[in-house]
Amino acid sequence: MRIHLTSAIGLLASVVAPCQDGAAAKPAEFQFQSRSLHLDGVSRLSDLRGRPVLIEFWGRR
Amino acid sequence: MAIKLQEEFGDALQVIFVESQGHGAEEIERYGLERKWFGGKALWTSERPVRNTSSGLPSFVLLDVDGRPILEGSSIRLASQMEEAIAAEVQKIRRGPEDAPKDLKDAARDLLRGGFGSAATEAEKLIQKTEDAELAAAARALAADASGRASASAARIGRLIDEGSYLRAEDLLDEFEKAVDGSDALEALVEPLRDRLEDDALEEERKAEKALRKLESVLFAKGDDAVPPRALTKLAEKHAGTKAAARASHLAGLLADG
Structure with missing residues (x-):
């Protein structure tokens, strides 16, 4: 039972991962290179400050 | 899901799609064109702008209005939490700052x-x-x-x-x-x-861009069968030397190989 509970907590942690407390976390910084597909003139992640940014990692099924 | 969120929240949200299986740029473009994914406000890249600790795909990292990561995980399992967190960030903008002097x-x-x-x-x-x-x-x-x-x-x-x-x-x-x-x-x-x-020197460039925009809007809305590669090649020939012509040739190549 304990093993099952530990596994369940482990699974949950891998699914739900709130990041550090917002006030403590540092703003993410990244400079895109020219090989990017479509960035609409955006050069750095910080260019997008002022609105939430959803970064979606995807792959072909 | 993320494409719908970009449409739903409009300019209040920025979605960045990160291709994470190492496919080449042309392959990704062809794949996206087939599925009518392009033409919206979302950005597309194969560079990883933040560390992603989730193991499966699709997964996400959400940044707050100041660029700080606030939530990450599986895009499927956490879909509703993701949407709620985005809505809360958008509300934060409407409400104004709470901690400013x-x-x-x-x-x-x-x-x-x-x-x-x-x-x-x-x-x-x-x-x-x-x-x-x-x-x-x-x-x-x-x-x-x-x-x-x-x-x-x-x-x-x-x-x-x-x-x-x-x-x-x-x-x-x-x-x-x-x-x-x-x-x-x-x-x-x-x-x-x-x-x-x-600048008057851009007149030809701008004409070419307008012509290409018309074809692209059909292509993005109706898919890769809606625009024959020949139409793009003709545009490239008519406006040879412009940036739009280079883009049209590139798209024609993608459609012809698809």
């Missing part, structure tokens, strides 16, 4: 809403007026932040002009002009960009 609240609210000019001007007035060193330091930081964000926006518009995206640059410049209103220093960033966009 009282005398700086208006400026902080303006900055949060993208009013760089009024935020900078309010902060500068406060710097002149206040004898409170801590408040003056906070006002200086806010003025610098407003100025930095305005410069980043101007640089982005400049890059769009360099890339030949004149229509998009024009739209962003109109928004930018409103955003810097109220600050002489920031308003001065507008004119050089406007001059570049209105």
Whole structure:
């Protein structure tokens, strides 16, 4: 039972991962290179400050 | 899901799609065209702008309005939490800052809403007026932040002009002009960009871009069967030497190989 509970907590942690407390976390910084597909003139992640940014990692099924 | 969120929240949210299986750029473009994924406000890249600790795909990292990561995980299992967190961030912009000093609240609210000019001007007035060193330091930081964000926006518009995206640059410049209103220093960033966009030397480039935009809008909305590669090749020949012609040739190649 304990093993099952530990596994369940482990699974949950891998699914739900709130990041550090917002006030403590540092703003993410990244400079895109020219090989990017479509960035609409955006050069750095910080260019997008002022609105939430959803970064979606995807792959072909 | 993320494409729908981008449509639902519009300019209040920025979605960045990161291809994470190492496919080549052309393969990704062809795949996206087939599925009518392009043409919206989302950005597309194969570079990873943040560390992603989730093991499966699709997964996500959500950044708050200041660029700090606030939530990450599986995009499928956490779909509703993701949407709620985005809505909360958008609400934060509408509500205005809660932790700014009282005398700086208006400026902080303006900055949060993208009013760089009024935020900078309010902060500068406060710097002149206040004898409170801590408040003056906070006002200086806010003025610098407003100025930095305005410069980043101007640089982005400049890059769009360099890339030949004149229509998009024009739209962003109109928004930018409103955003810097109220600050002489920031308003001065507008004119050089406007001059570049209105340069007569770009006339042929702009004609070519308009023609390409028409074909792209059909392609993005109706899929890769809706535009014959020949139509793009003809456009490239008619407007040879322009950036739009290069893009049209590229698209024609993708469609022909697809």
